[in-house]
Amino acid sequence: MLDQPTNTPAGPGAGESPLIASLRTAVAAAPQDIPLRLHLAELLLGAGSADAAVAEAALVLSQAPGDAQARALMARAMAAPVPMEQAPPAAPAEQQSGGFDWEAAAREVGDAVPPRFAAEPDVKEAPLTADGSGDPGEAPAYDVDAPGAPGAVRLADVGGMQEVKDRLEAAFLAPMRNPELRKLYGKSLRGGLLLYGPPGCGKTFIARAVAGELGANFINVSINDVLDMWVGNSERNMHEVFETARRQAPCVIFLDELDALGAKRSRTQHNGMRNTVNQLLTELDGVNDVNDGVFVLAATNVPWDVDIALRRPGRLDRTLLVLPPDGPAREAILHYHLRERPIESVDLAKLVKATDGFSGADLAHVCESAAESALLDSARTGTVRMINTRDLLGAAKAIRPSTEPWFAAARNVAMFANEGGMYDELLAYLKKARKL
Amino acid sequence: MTTAPHRLVEQATALMDLKRIDEARALLARRLAEDPTDIVAWLRLASCHEEVRDYQEVLNATNQVLALNPEEYGAYLRRTYAFRRLGRPDESLAAAHEMLRLEPESWQSHVGLSEALGAWQPRWPEALEAAATGVRLGPDQIAAHYALWKAALMNGRVDLQRQAVAESLRIDPHNAWALDQRAKYAEMDAAGPRLTGAGARLSAAAEALTDALAAAPQAPQADRQRKHLDVAVFRMLRGTRWLTLLCLVIAALAARVFPTGSDPTALPGPLATRLYGLALMSAVWGFGAWRRYRGLRAGVRMSLWSLVRRVGWARLVVWQSVGCTLVAVVVVLVPWSERTVPQVLFWVALVPTLLTIWFERAATRS
Ligand SMILES: Nc1ncnc2c1ncn2[C@@H]1O[C@H](COP(=O)(O)OP(=O)(O)OP(=O)(O)O)[C@@H](O)[C@H]1O
Ligand SMILES: [Mg+2]
Numbered sequence: 001m002l003d004q005p006t007n008t009p010a011g012p013g014a015g016e017s018p019l020i021a022s023l024r025t026a027v028a029a030a031p032q033d034i035p036l037r038l039h040l041a042e043l044l045l046g047a048g049s050a051d052a053a054v055a056e057a058a059l060v061l062s063q064a065p066g067d068a069q070a071r072a073l074m075a076r077a078m079a080a081p082v083p084m085e086q087a088p089p090a091a092p093a094e095q096q097s098g099g100f101d102w103e104a105a106a107r108e109v110g111d112a113v114p115p116r117f118a119a120e121p122d123v124k125e126a127p128l129t130a131d132g133s134g135d136p137g138e139a140p141a142y143d144v145d146a147p148g149a150p151g152a153v154r155l156a157d158v159g160g161m162q163e164v165k166d167r168l169e170a171a172f173l174a175p176m177r178n179p180e181l182r183k184l185y186g187k188s189l190r191g192g193l194l195l196y197g198p199p200g201c202g203k204t205f206i207a208r209a210v211a212g213e214l215g216a217n218f219i220n221v222s223i224n225d226v227l228d229m230w231v232g233n234s235e236r237n238m239h240e241v242f243e244t245a246r247r248q249a250p251c252v253i254f255l256d257e258l259d260a261l262g263a264k265r266s267r268t269q270h271n272g273m274r275n276t277v278n279q280l281l282t283e284l285d286g287v288n289d290v291n292d293g294v295f296v297l298a299a300t301n302v303p304w305d306v307d308i309a310l311r312r313p314g315r316l317d318r319t320l321l322v323l324p325p326d327g328p329a330r331e332a333i334l335h336y337h338l339r340e341r342p343i344e345s346v347d348l349a350k351l352v353k354a355t356d357g358f359s360g361a362d363l364a365h366v367c368e369s370a371a372e373s374a375l376l377d378s379a380r381t382g383t384v385r386m387i388n389t390r391d392l393l394g395a396a397k398a399i400r401p402s403t404e405p406w407f408a409a410a411r412n413v414a415m416f417a418n419e420g421g422m423y424d425e426l427l428a429y430l431k432k433a434r435k436l
Numbered sequence: 437m438t439t440a441p442h443r444l445v446e447q448a449t450a451l452m453d454l455k456r457i458d459e460a461r462a463l464l465a466r467r468l469a470e471d472p473t474d475i476v477a478w479l480r481l482a483s484c485h486e487e488v489r490d491y492q493e494v495l496n497a498t499n500q501v502l503a504l505n506p507e508e509y510g511a512y513l514r515r516t517y518a519f520r521r522l523g524r525p526d527e528s529l530a531a532a533h534e535m536l537r538l539e540p541e542s543w544q545s546h547v548g549l550s551e552a553l554g555a556w557q558p559r560w561p562e563a564l565e566a567a568a569t570g571v572r573l574g575p576d577q578i579a580a581h582y583a584l585w586k587a588a589l590m591n592g593r594v595d596l597q598r599q600a601v602a603e604s605l606r607i608d609p610h611n612a613w614a615l616d617q618r619a620k621y622a623e624m625d626a627a628g629p630r631l632t633g634a635g636a637r638l639s640a641a642a643e644a645l646t647d648a649l650a651a652a653p654q655a656p657q658a659d660r661q662r663k664h665l666d667v668a669v670f671r672m673l674r675g676t677r678w679l680t681l682l683c684l685v686i687a688a689l690a691a692r693v694f695p696t697g698s699d700p701t702a703l704p705g706p707l708a709t710r711l712y713g714l715a716l717m718s719a720v721w722g723f724g725a726w727r728r729y730r731g732l733r734a735g736v737r738m739s740l741w742s743l744v745r746r747v748g749w750a751r752l753v754v755w756q757s758v759g760c761t762l763v764a765v766v767v768v769l770v771p772w773s774e775r776t777v778p779q780v781l782f783w784v785a786l787v788p789t790l791l792t793i794w795f796e797r798a799a800t801r802s
Contacts, residue, residue: 231446260454266610268453272446304653405654412653412662415742416646416735436742 020047027056034060034067041073055379062372066340074384152212153205159332160325164206167320168193172295173213176250189250192284192296192315194258196303197322198403198410200361202329203299206322207254210297217251219244226261230272238279242286242294249293255280258300262310277307284315301406303422304413311422321425324357324403333360337367344386351392357401370395407435441476442467448480457487475501475508482514494518509538516548525555543574547583554590563587564596571600578604578611585617612652616661619644623664626671635675639732642668646735666747669740672728673753674796677789679724680760683717684785687764690714693778704771713768721761756792760785 023040030036041056053073060070155165175182175189182189195203211218221241229237245251255261265274284296298316300306310316325333330352338346355363370391378384407430414423414430430436441449444467451460464481467474478501485493495518498511505511512534519528532552535545550566553559564587570580581600588596598621604614622644626637645665649658688694690713692705704710729737743750763785767778 227447227450230450231443260456263454266608268450270450270453273450273453302654409654409658412649412658415649415738417650417653418734434745436738436745 017043017047020044032063034064034070038067038069038073041070045073045076051382054382054384058375058379058384062368062375153208154212155206155209157212157332158202158206158209158329159335160327160329161202161206161322164320164322168206168210171318171320172252172297173210176214176217176252176295179250189293189295190291191317192298193318193320194303194306194311194316195297195299195320195322197301198324198359198406199301200359200402201322201324202360203301203322204256205360207256207297207299210252211254214252217248219248219251219253221253221255221261223257223260226257226276229261229276230270235275235279238276238283242283242291245294246290250295251293252295252297255296255298258298258310258316259302259305262298262307264305264307265309267305277310281309281315284310304409304417319422319425321429323429324359324401325363327352330355330358330363333363334367337364338387341367341371342386344388346387346392347389350389351396354393354396357403358396358399359401359403362399362402366392366395366399369398411435442471442474444470445474445477445480448477448484452480452483452487455487457484460484472500473504475504478504479508479510479514482511482518486514486517489521491518491521495522507538509535509542512538513544513548516552520551520555525552528552528555541573543570543572543577543580546570546573547580550583550587554587560587560590564591564593571603575603576607578607578614581607582613610651612648612655612657615644615648615651616655616657619648619661619664623668626668635672635728638668638672638675639728639736642672642736642739643733646733646739650735665736665739666743669736669743670747670750670753673740673743673750674793676725676757677753677760677793679720680757680764681786681789682720683761683764684767684782686713686716686720687768688778688782690716691768691770691772691778693767693772693775693782695775703773703775707771710768714765717761717764717768752792756789760789 020040020043023036023043027033027037027040037056037060041053041060044050044056045053057070057074060067061074064070155168158165171193172189195206197203207220211220219241225237225241241253245253262277262280263273265277268274284291286294296316299322303319311319331348334348334351334355355366358366370387373395374385374387374391410423410426411430414427415436418424418427427436444463448460448463448467451457451463461481461484464477464484467477468481471477478497482494482497482501485491485497494514498515498518501508501511512531515531516528516535519525519531529549529552532545532549535542535548539545546566547570550563550570553563553566564584567580567584567587570577571584574580581604585597585600585604588594588600597617601614601617601621604611605618608614619641622637622641626641642665645661645668649661649665652658690705690710692703729740732740744754763781767781770778772778
């Protein structure tokens, strides 16, 4: 326990400078304001309340684990002139069995002294932390001539989900990369593919990875563009998107949140919205092969709210179910979210097993709340300790997969609204997973 | 007065259509920060609050509108409902009267009046009348039919309720509320201990439920609809036991399991009679179960299997039906030379089945 110097009271109140007191009030009013809290921590440290500063910095780190300023401050607070009976500051990590050398951590992120992952040779981990990507074992076939910008997400960064990658490959990536192949199989590049699945399971992420592969040959139409189409001249807007794609063919247009862009026309009174859907239909149909070389990728987590006309042959007629991340995907996601956090011999395999059915967002949440509990624990006991497997497993147990409500609804459409076999893939999955 | 709504307000309106209320509200807040005199923006904001049931905020937003224009119809419309939900009936009625004063020929004014009048039981007949006027003025408005349905409910007019639901489905065959109501009516029709005709009514109820679930798979009522669908298919499944009992009786008669008359007939029963009994049993199954099963919608059939997989008692029913039928087949096919074994088989198949039927009836009654 970090003992308190007698002259610095722990909580707010007597003896504190008015500035600190008012900052405390401000922080209490805006608990998410990180700079404000850091400012408070700085002042506390300056006033000699090192432990209070540690607690504030810990709270910042629980919100923003990567925050360099908070880390540095934490390191300084730990090293601050502490009460006489305290061990010398910045004790070497080896000597404090449960402690953590924040200075070393600040110098070398992710290279703490205890092994970060249990039962895992450092060699395997090194490339992961180096580029923050998962699944290093996979040789990306796209590296060769991909025009993606440096730092962009690549398909190799998408952990696991081999089936999804294969389908994307067959649908448009291979024909796009290889015009000879297209000629050979007489496979023209057109039409579309609709990604659907529970929220937070990587649809947008996969599309970003595809964009990373294709560079300029990928056009992203986001919800903000859609908002503009609703009020502006949607004909021109949508037409321009497709014209650009046609000029740049072979090209992929990505329509995220298709439930907004292509909402059921019967459900809305809004003219702008209906026009947008109509225009999208016109552009998808195209005349005289203008759409040759233009592929439309779309994503939604409520496919049943998408206008049915958009799913007709020649349009977004193929569907691809993006399920909650499988084992390797979960491992990659967990790796990513733990990469900047102080962790100690985390048994990733165990954690992966305990998080079956979790979405990418759920996994981020697990890491977050594990960090929170570890840091609050540290603030409470005064001994800063690292996040361990127990924190993570505890957090995982406390969270129910957020995908459950989606599957409940998906079950209803798969069973009762499966016209034309639209949801066959989903139905097969539900059967296999015994969720029917 | 502004002519065309501002760009941000337009976008917010579209977002509200998609039920993306938070995003809509953010856009409206941005617009109102720019121009706090945008009446349309205030009204849309009030609708957003109404959507998330924050009625006090509806009043606050419409106060802003009325400060800008005391004759704004939309403000009174929102306030009629907000006051009613907040349990302030007099103010609700006053707002409704303002609507009627401003636009006496609008269906919404009468529907609003009907809603406001609903606060006083003695005035329910008036509410029904107002809603009927609303429907007359807006025959293609589901909201008007909904108001009529509600007033009919309060006045105990079942005929009008069903009519309002049917009209709503004519306007929008996928309307979630109307489909839900229709399913409830179908369930009511299939409820009650009816010996004949329950089969068709049950499958109609099950189909109505699957329609409702298909139209609104995520709706809050979906959970209840699933449960009711389970109940409907379970009742269908349960019906098969009567078929097996019938088969058992046919087998017992054809195989002469019980001595009849004063002169006990000889054993074994003639092969022709027994084969005839077997044919009868197949007919019972073929017409009573197989044909009916084939006639069910794919979704209902799937629900049946889902129920059998999930619920142990449903599995018990299936095993009982299968077991009893097998016993009946054995009884009718084996050329028994004495009566003890087939009699034991008969009772062993019959008694537990009857007991579970009795037990189920007792359980559903309590
Ligand atoms: N296979 C994966 N590999 C690595 N990270 C993943 C993977 N799947 C999901 N993630 C992570 O999960 C996060 C959430 O995924 P994303 O935003 O793509 O979900 P989504 O399916 O688009 O959800 P929504 O339907 O709500 O838009 C991503 O930011 C990403 O970090
Ligand atoms: Mg997304």
